[in-house]
Amino acid sequence: MTTQTVILHCLQASIFGTVFGFGLAATVTDALYVVRRPGLLLRCLLAMFVAMPLVAILIVRIFEVPQATEIALVALAIAPIPPLLPKKESKAGGEGAFALGLMALMGLLAIVVVPLQVTLIGTYFDRDFQMSALAIAKVVLIMIVAPLLLGMLVRAYRPHLADRLSRPVSLLSFVLLLAMAVLVLYAMMPAVMTLIGNGTVVAIVAFIVIGLLVGHVLAGRSAERQTVLALSTASRHPAIALAIAKTNFPDVPLLGATIVLYLIVVTVVAIPYVQWRRHRAPRGGAGQK
Numbered sequence: 001m002t003t004q005t006v007i008l009h010c011l012q013a014s015i016f017g018t019v020f021g022f023g024l025a026a027t028v029t030d031a032l033y034v035v036r037r038p039g040l041l042l043r044c045l046l047a048m049f050v051a052m053p054l055v056a057i058l059i060v061r062i063f064e065v066p067q068a069t070e071i072a073l074v075a076l077a078i079a080p081i082p083p084l085l086p087k088k089e090s091k092a093g094g095e096g097a098f099a100l101g102l103m104a105l106m107g108l109l110a111i112v113v114v115p116l117q118v119t120l121i122g123t124y125f126d127r128d129f130q131m132s133a134l135a136i137a138k139v140v141l142i143m144i145v146a147p148l149l150l151g152m153l154v155r156a157y158r159p160h161l162a163d164r165l166s167r168p169v170s171l172l173s174f175v176l177l178l179a180m181a182v183l184v185l186y187a188m189m190p191a192v193m194t195l196i197g198n199g200t201v202v203a204i205v206a207f208i209v210i211g212l213l214v215g216h217v218l219a220g221r222s223a224e225r226q227t228v229l230a231l232s233t234a235s236r237h238p239a240i241a242l243a244i245a246k247t248n249f250p251d252v253p254l255l256g257a258t259i260v261l262y263l264i265v266v267t268v269v270a271i272p273y274v275q276w277r278r279h280r281a282p283r284g285g286a287g288q289k
Helices: 002-026 037-061 068-077 085-091 094-127 133-157 161-194 200-218 223-234 236-248 255-280
Strands: none
Touching: 002 037, 002 085, 002 133, 037 094, 037 200, 037 223, 068 085, 068 161, 068 200, 068 236, 068 255, 094 236, 133 161, 133 223, 133 236, 161 255, 200 223, 200 255, 236 255
16 A cells, blocks of 8 residues: 555545534534525525636636646536535634535535536537546545434434544544645645746636635625635535546646645635634524525
């Protein structure tokens, strides 16, 4: 087993543990939050599955960027919400039930929507794009659905055990994720540095800022929902994006480095928004439709 394989398995384990930790604190009501609000659901779909692919295509047409950046940005635009956002969104003053429900629902919908988007996006590159629903389902089920449901089952049938497990599982997962992230950044940094100064950073920043704006506006007037949908729209799933990019462009270099650069930039760019929303977060609940 290579070092790269070990790092990958550790990353997957840390993400599984993190989402399991979310499930330990979640209920069925949380999971169905978005489903029970059709108007909000429609706006979420528009923000995450319609607006961002169009934004990505517009950006790569406006900016002069390398082929790897063009491909990675479009792939990111059609990748759904990453599985680590609910904790970040809640800390920024977002509504926890909305964050969890959005993560679960968008993950499930991605199994059907992403392969369709891949086909449609292929017309932009004037070639046949391929990404099977089975490949998307594998990532979504392992990284989102399975650990979330497992945690929720523990919460439903052994609430005291869920309370005891929640903190140590979350802490261990975070430490493991942080360690593996540092190793990935260390290994990829030389390749990432080659992307500086060629328009890639500017294009990525534009993509993220527009994503924050689109999500914020489409969330409606609830401040807590604005925070969740803004961060969810600007943040994409790197594993699915890389799978889409590599499946269709296996010989294009720097795709992985571009997605790693995106992860660095989205973390930095989101800081001012997160701080602003944290100060603006209401102390009461948001019950708007």
